[in-house]
Amino acid sequence: MKTNEVIIVDDHLLFARSLASLVNSYDDYTVKFTFQNGSELVDKLSAGMKLPAIILLDVKMPVMDGIATMKWLKKYQPEAKVLALSMEDDEQTILSMLRNGAKGYLLKDIQPTLLKKALDTVIDQGYFHTEQVTNTLMKSLNHDNNTNKEIQLKENEIRFIKLACEEKTYKEIADEMFLSPKTIDGYRHHLFEILGVKNRIGLVMYAIKHKIVEI
Amino acid sequence: MKTNEVIIVDDHLLFARSLASLVNSYDDYTVKFTFQNGSELVDKLSAGMKLPAIILLDVKMPVMDGIATMKWLKKYQPEAKVLALSMEDDEQTILSMLRNGAKGYLLKDIQPTLLKKALDTVIDQGYFHTEQVTNTLMKSLNHDNNTNKEIQLKENEIRFIKLACEEKTYKEIADEMFLSPKTIDGYRHHLFEILGVKNRIGLVMYAIKHKIVEI
DNA sequence: ATAAAAAAGGGGAAAAACACCTTTTTTAAA
């Protein structure tokens, strides 16, 4: 039987190493490499490394995270079969990974046997989704409003949001951004509208939920 | 050579299982149990199970998290040797675990070989601390102010903070808590003072940092 | 060239922040 090559990308070395030994214990899978972040993977692929059968990709990583990695893969290696593997179970993250082509999304609290099944199913059918993740997605689809549709924020808007999460007045933010307070007021108003929030508190909560600011 | 019993407490089954096989590969350590949360551990200890040589305890868990578990152990099983094992690297969490008696705090991105060293050192010397964690603690000690000293919030203050993280006016919060807006203003003022924040934004950020509100 | 957006601004209402000040309730100590 031919063995399927697996690459693990996870900054938690302890986990990555442990996971590797688990995967290696399956006799039709072999871990070829473990990388600590997306950019190590991208470097190797850019240097001509051939795609493995499956990439197990963590979402939350420093340097180049799961979503950034998926975006790169979607563009330059769309054939890559990626299983996202993460403890982040928020809609936004899951949606983002799947939108960018992940073949499945496993939460790290799954039963170990499920990993084997996921690997097999991705090899056979090209995708694998747990009930848990499917439920999350369904919930998000039936969400009263459309919290979906990726909102693309401008550079200045992001700068503004970050400052709005600090204990600053809009006047101070305006000074720091070398803009008129009225322009800041415009940013504020526009963001309230497109993000569907009512006040600065809502803006801050949005920023945190969507990881625009790190806590 | 006698083998040291280890118990792993971690809700991420995949990780727990993988970690167990890693620990079992050391010939002087044996994983006796893996539990999914603190309360499973507490149940077994309450039922008379004897303490293992070392407990590897995750911090972020549903049901009964690491800090709650440490508090229980401190009270009822102060002899327990616990190594906290977590990806949370924020001061507050680390401090809280160590204050409650953890013998060490390992971040999940450590080199796998360091785990063995940590286990050995805890057995031999009773504690083990990485440079990384020591640095975090030092930084917190030298922190301009005293962000330390666990602040004990009252029930009503916590209720208020949670509502303050929603897009509500103080008037609405007062109504919801059946209190005068002026009492709410008192809470606000008092919290600003004891938490060292300047405005409601600061309060919200504090609440999130200290996990008073879930996001 | 023209439309769309970003930036800047005026004026005003509402909410938040702040400053004192009073009464009641709880807690701790004499």
Add this chain to the structure above:
DNA sequence: TTTAAAAAAGGTGTTTTTCCCCTTTTTTAT
């Protein structure tokens, strides 16, 4: 067990910030 101190709750009013509506100018893109 009274008394002092501290915490909780409420009152009135001022200043500052936030929020909202609407207009003009400047920049950007088609």
